[in-house]
Amino acid sequence: MASAHALNLPPVADLLDTVRVVALPMRVKFRGVTVRETAIFRGPAGWGEFGPFPEYGDVEAAQWLRAGLETAWRGFPDPVRSTIPVNATVPAVPASRVAEVLAGYGGAVPAVKIKVAERGQSLADDVARVTAVRDLLPDARLRVDANMGWGDDEAVAALTELAAFDLEYAEQPVAGIAGLAEVRGRLRDKNIDLKIAADESVRKAEDPLAVARAGAADLIIVKVAPLGGVRRALGIVRDAGLPAVVSSAIDSSVGIRAGVALAAALPELPYACGLGTLSLMEADVTREPLKPQDGFIPVRDVAVDQDLVAEFAVTGERRDWWLDRIRRTHAVLAR
Structure with missing residues (x-):
């Protein structure tokens, strides 16, 4: 330390x-x-x-x-871009509420992250939620996030079905690096070309690079706060050698600003980032929240309102x- x-x-x-x-x-x-x-x-x-x-x-x-x-x-490192593409996030709500959630993101939505594997819900609930998003946004890129909610067999079965929606990737379908590698390998054995993203196996790991060394994921999710800051996160992405998606942790605009700074400083940003979570909140600490408009957040500072x-x-x-x-x-x- x-x-x-x-x-x-x-x-x-x-x-x-x-x-x-x-x-x-x-x-x-x-x-x-x-x-x-x-x-x-x-x-x-x-x-x-x-x-x-x-x-x-x-x-x-x-x-x-x-x-x-x-x-x-x-403060922050110098940016290499002035806007950040962001995905909408759909929590584990009933399919009937998907339109209400998406309405909070305003304008064009290039990608949507959909929560799945919620405790107390079924795969049918997940399929209905993903179907509702696809029906509303036929051209958006979709990705699902299980937050380690499945076992290995459940994950393979669920992702085999959900792959029909042409998913961009599946985020942390199971717990642990070994589990990620197992699910990733079994999907490939079934000729299912679905990328696996590691989140908890990076931000909660003693060694955030272990998932990359194990070949257990195709990309990594990075969050500024759990990784100890923008510069440390930049180093992890560099050393991992994998594409990165910058995400948030239900932050106020102050915390989102740090995520925006990380996304702005990355040499490459191949995926829309998960920094649009202020659209899920009723309040903030600024009169001008860092919410996405037409699928982008500008790289700018935040004026806290007392x-x-x-x-x-x-x-x-x-x-x-x-x-x-x-x-x-x-x-x-x-x-």
């Missing part, structure tokens, strides 16, 4: 002085979340975000703090919980 000096780690008191904790309501439930709690803070380079999900331990959450500190204290921060402020015990979490994760980075 890098030293506090190498990280240019600010004193925790300086960090806590600027922390604002907010609770942002969602338009639809996503990842089981209906209200997104997150913290933002300000440094010399601007605003950063710290929003690891509540169940994450301090060591894992420390990477999210590292990423937010990079944004606020160091009135909105006050409107959605978290107070009392929940705020204290977040501040204590920041103290603990700061201590992890200072080791």
Whole structure:
């Protein structure tokens, strides 16, 4: 782990002085979340975000703090493009709600990521949801995300059926690198040409490059916060030698800005990115959210609005919980 000096780690008191904790309501439930709690803070380079999900331990959450500190204290690498293509995201909603979700993305939608393998749902539910998207957007590229929700046999059976929709790729159909390699190999044995993308096997792995060395995926999903910042994510993509899709973690526009910076700095960007999740939210910390229009997000900075921060402020015990979490994760980075 890098030293506090190498990280240019600010004193925790300086960090806590600027922390604002907010609770942002969602338009639809996503990842089981209906209200997104997150913290933002300000440094010399601007605003950063710290929003690891509540169940994450301090060591894992420390990477999210590292990423937010990079944004606020160091800023971003120079971009090589001025706009970022983005996909729409359809949560595990009933097929009847797909049109409502897609309406939030406005204008042209070049690609759609569709959640599948939701606990309590069936493959028939997944097929109905994907069918609804295809009917509404016949020309969009479709990809599915199982979030490790299937076993190996389930994944092969489900993806054999879903491949009929000419999917761009399937994201993390099973848990673990060995499972990804198994599913990928079995699909090829059946002459099903469906790319496999690794997400959790990159961002939750002790070694994010292991999936590439194992030949277990055709592309990788990279997220700034879990990987510890834009520059670390750029290094992982470079060393993996695989195409990358930049995605978000239900961030406010502050966190989305970091994802946009990563996508803007990548030498190649062959796929639309998963940075359009603000379209799933009812509120933000800025009057001009980084939402896609006509399938693109511009590379620009975010002006945090203090009135909105006050409107959605978290107070009392929940705020204290977040501040204590920041103290603990700061201590992890200072080791």
